[in-house]
Amino acid sequence: MAAPDGRVVSRPQRLGQGSGRGPKGRGACLHPLDSLEQKETQEQTPGQLDMLRKAQEFFQTCDAEGKGFIARKDMQRLHKELPLSLEELEDVFDALDADGNGYLTPEEFTAGFSHFFFRQNNPSQEDAGEQVAQRHKEKVYQSRGNEDLGDMGEDEEAQFQMLMDRLGAQKVLEDESDVKQLWLQLKKDEPHLLSNFEDFLTRIFSQLQEAHEEKNELEYALKRKIAAYDEEIQHLYEEMEQQIKSEKEQFLLKDTERFQARSQELEQKLLCKEQELEQLTQKQKRLEGQCTALHHDKHETKAENTKLKLTNQELARELERTSWELQDAQQQLESLQQEACKLHQEKEMEVYRVTESLQREKAGLLKQLDFLRERNKHLRDERDICFQKNKAATANTAASRASWKNRSGSVIGKYVDGRGILRSQSEEEEEVFSIPRRSSLGLSGYPLTEEEPGTGEPGPGGPYPRPLRRIISIEEDPLPQLLDGGFEQPLSKCPEEEEVSDQGAQGQIQEAPPLKLTPTSPRGQPVGKEAVCKEESSPSAPDRLFKIVFVGNSAVGKTSFLRRFCEGRFSPGMAATVGIDYRVKTVNVDDSQVALQLWDTAGQERYRCITQQFFRKADGVIVMYDLTDKQSFLSVRRWLSSVEEAVGDRVPVLLLGNKLDNEKEREVPRGLGEQLAKDNNLIFYECSAYSGHNTKESLLHLARFLKEQEDTVREDTIQVGHPAKKKSCCG
Ligand SMILES: Nc1nc2c(ncn2[C@@H]2O[C@H](COP(=O)(O)OP(=O)(O)OP(=O)(O)O)[C@@H](O)[C@H]2O)c(=O)[nH]1
Ligand SMILES: [Ca+2]
Numbered sequence: 001m002a003a004p005d006g007r008v009v010s011r012p013q014r015l016g017q018g019s020g021r022g023p024k025g026r027g028a029c030l031h032p033l034d035s036l037e038q039k040e041t042q043e044q045t046p047g048q049l050d051m052l053r054k055a056q057e058f059f060q061t062c063d064a065e066g067k068g069f070i071a072r073k074d075m076q077r078l079h080k081e082l083p084l085s086l087e088e089l090e091d092v093f094d095a096l097d098a099d100g101n102g103y104l105t106p107e108e109f110t111a112g113f114s115h116f117f118f119r120q121n122n123p124s125q126e127d128a129g130e131q132v133a134q135r136h137k138e139k140v141y142q143s144r145g146n147e148d149l150g151d152m153g154e155d156e157e158a159q160f161q162m163l164m165d166r167l168g169a170q171k172v173l174e175d176e177s178d179v180k181q182l183w184l185q186l187k188k189d190e191p192h193l194l195s196n197f198e199d200f201l202t203r204i205f206s207q208l209q210e211a212h213e214e215k216n217e218l219e220y221a222l223k224r225k226i227a228a229y230d231e232e233i234q235h236l237y238e239e240m241e242q243q244i245k246s247e248k249e250q251f252l253l254k255d256t257e258r259f260q261a262r263s264q265e266l267e268q269k270l271l272c273k274e275q276e277l278e279q280l281t282q283k284q285k286r287l288e289g290q291c292t293a294l295h296h297d298k299h300e301t302k303a304e305n306t307k308l309k310l311t312n313q314e315l316a317r318e319l320e321r322t323s324w325e326l327q328d329a330q331q332q333l334e335s336l337q338q339e340a341c342k343l344h345q346e347k348e349m350e351v352y353r354v355t356e357s358l359q360r361e362k363a364g365l366l367k368q369l370d371f372l373r374e375r376n377k378h379l380r381d382e383r384d385i386c387f388q389k390n391k392a393a394t395a396n397t398a399a400s401r402a403s404w405k406n407r408s409g410s411v412i413g414k415y416v417d418g419r420g421i422l423r424s425q426s427e428e429e430e431e432v433f434s435i436p437r438r439s440s441l442g443l444s445g446y447p448l449t450e451e452e453p454g455t456g457e458p459g460p461g462g463p464y465p466r467p468l469r470r471i472i473s474i475e476e477d478p479l480p481q482l483l484d485g486g487f488e489q490p491l492s493k494c495p496e497e498e499e500v501s502d503q504g505a506q507g508q509i510q511e512a513p514p515l516k517l518t519p520t521s522p523r524g525q526p527v528g529k530e531a532v533c534k535e536e537s538s539p540s541a542p543d544r545l546f547k548i549v550f551v552g553n554s555a556v557g558k559t560s561f562l563r564r565f566c567e568g569r570f571s572p573g574m575a576a577t578v579g580i581d582y583r584v585k586t587v588n589v590d591d592s593q594v595a596l597q598l599w600d601t602a603g604q605e606r607y608r609c610i611t612q613q614f615f616r617k618a619d620g621v622i623v624m625y626d627l628t629d630k631q632s633f634l635s636v637r638r639w640l641s642s643v644e645e646a647v648g649d650r651v652p653v654l655l656l657g658n659k660l661d662n663e664k665e666r667e668v669p670r671g672l673g674e675q676l677a678k679d680n681n682l683i684f685y686e687c688s689a690y691s692g693h694n695t696k697e698s699l700l701h702l703a704r705f706l707k708e709q710e711d712t713v714r715e716d717t718i719q720v721g722h723p724a725k726k727k728s729c730c731g
């Protein structure tokens with residue numbers, strides 16, 4: 001039974017020890033093995049094989065997963081199946097694990113199993129009853145040993161004690177009686193084995209001591225460790241507590257701070273809100289105040305509104321009444337106007353009739369005068385013959401005649417110079433022919449002896465007198481019809497009129513609505529000093545009269561132009577006009593008779609102030625320049641401004657560039673005249689008194705314009721309160 005390893009040896013001992021502790025553990029452990037033993041004993045060698053088989057079966061039971069080995073855990077699983085405690089199972093495992101690697105191979109298991117099995121079986125190969133008896137014997141033996149102990153010699157006791165002391169068993173063993181008994185038994189039965197046993201015991205005890213020491217050490221280390229752990233844990237606890245405390249404090253601090261901040265914030269907010277609330281309250285109060293004021297205002301306004309409405313209604317009623325009144329007044333005004341118009345027309349007609357009769361009378365008187373002149377001449381001739389001896393007187397007469405032919409001298413000037421003579425002549429005539437004198441008109445007389453150069457033929461009217469130069473009053477002429485004139489016939493249609501009218505109708509002017517035959521013009525009847533019409537063809541009264549003033553530098557041809565227009569002839573070498581002269585000509589403009597009173601002014605500088613006065617009553621103005629004389633054109637502006645000075649821009653102006661026949665000596669290009677006319681809104685023509693070119697056309701243009709303007713004015717006047725506007729004349 002010598003085991004190389006202490007553990008292997010100690011195994012049965014332990015088992016023995018375990019079995020010694022209680023019948024339960026022992027029974028439980030041995031029971032399965034007991035059955036195996038029994039089977040073995042029944043079949044001798046095959047019994048061993050069977051044991052091996054059983055061992056294998058048991059192994060498989062333990063190694064349920066079939067790993068091929070049994071771990072400590074597998075063994076512990078048997079705790080439920082086997083009536084063994086965990087500790088016991090551990091012990092069994094330790095006993096079977098020969099190499100101590102922590103698991104049991106099948107070989108280890110079988111070996112351990114068989115070893116245990118055979119060790120149990122070998123001492124007695126008897127039947128089970130015998131084994132029980134054996135065990136019983138053992139027990140008896142044990143008790144017997146105890147009894148023997150008392151019989152043990154004292155030296156043996158001392159020897160044993162010595163051994164124990166040597167082994168130091170006191171420290172390890174609590175109860176050494178077993179060992180003592182075994183030792184005694186061995187000493188008695190097999191003393192040769194005693195030394196081995198003692199060696200064995202020595203080894204065992206030394207190992208046990210070692211183990212004990214080791215255990216103590218471990219215990220101590222464990223205690224230390226536990227203490228260290230405890231300390232550490234304590235420390236950790238403390239630290240933790242400290243930390244928790246600090247954290248808590250910090251947290252509290254933070255919380256407090258946060259709380260404070262928050263409360264401050266909230267306080268501020270609250271304050272703000274309070275202020276806002278206060279403001280809002282104030283605002284509300286203000287608004288309430290405003291509301292009240294507005295309410296009050298509203299009431300006031302309402303009352304005022306009502307008042308205003310009433311006023312408005314009243315005013316509306318008044319307005320209605322006024323408008324009715326106005327309408328009435330307008331109707332009255334209209335009827336009055338119509339009446340006035342009628343009266344005016346009647347008056348004009350009457351004037352015209354009176355003038356006509358006067359003119360007829362005058363014509364008769366003039367005829368008488370002519371006759372008397374002839375007579376006078378004749379008488380003078382007779383007287384001349386009578387006084388032929390008086391040479392000086394004859395010579396004087398010749399000189400005076402020569403002076404009359406000079407252009408440079410003013411015809412009137414001459415008259416003025418020889419005023420005494422002329423005056424006496426006139427008086428003489430008046431006395432003789434008892435011509436009523438119209439001193440207010442300032443008629444000075446006729447240059448009876450004057451014959452215009454180049455004018456040989458008398459007028460087609462037979463005893464028609466040559467147009468004579470005369471002076472007329474420079475006063476405003478309210479009754480030109482009373483001027484002494486060379487009328488032979490009443491104002492009547494001239495032969496040229498038809499022509500003029502035809503020319504005018506050449507698409508230039510639309511047909512005007514037929515006008516009343518009775519003169520409707522507010523102006524006086526056209527009465528000129530000189531009759532311009534030589535035909536006595538069915539005299540028809542002109543519808544209206546326009547006064548036209550001729551201006552322009554001296555010698556531009558104003559008088560020549562008038563002569564051409566009125567008489568249809570040109571007389572070269574005309575003398576300069578003195579003061580002012582006028583002619584009347586009736587023209588037909590769009591089926592209406594228009595009488596033109598043409599005022600011929602003197603172009604010479606000294607008569608300017610006289611001319612100026614005539615602009616005021618003019619309906620139209622003709623400004624003439626000589627296109628062969630640059631200076632006369634340059635003066636046009638001056639003439640225009642003096643016209644404007646007198647009448648503003650209300651009268652239409654005709655600009656005439658005369659002497660178109662003399663193209664060779666032209667100094668003023670047509671374009672300049674056109675430009676000037678365009679700039680000043682004038683009617684413009686270039687004409688020739690010499691050839692008669694554009695004389696009628698230009699005047700007819702002006703007459704038509706005046707007529708149309710007057711028509712417009714009349715239409716506007718009918719519409720009450722609308723002032724007439726001046727028409728553009730060149731447009
Ligand atoms: N070649 C030509 N000569 C003209 C024409 N018209 C007038 N004359 C001449 O020009 C000169 C002046 O003519 P008037 O008619 O006396 O001139 P005026 O503008 O009346 O002059 P004042 O009375 O001094 O303002 C005369 O010798 C005319 O013969 C014309 O158309 N052609
Ligand atoms: Ca093993």
Ligand SMILES: [Mg+2]
Nearest residue numbers: 558559576577
């Ligand atoms: Mg003249």
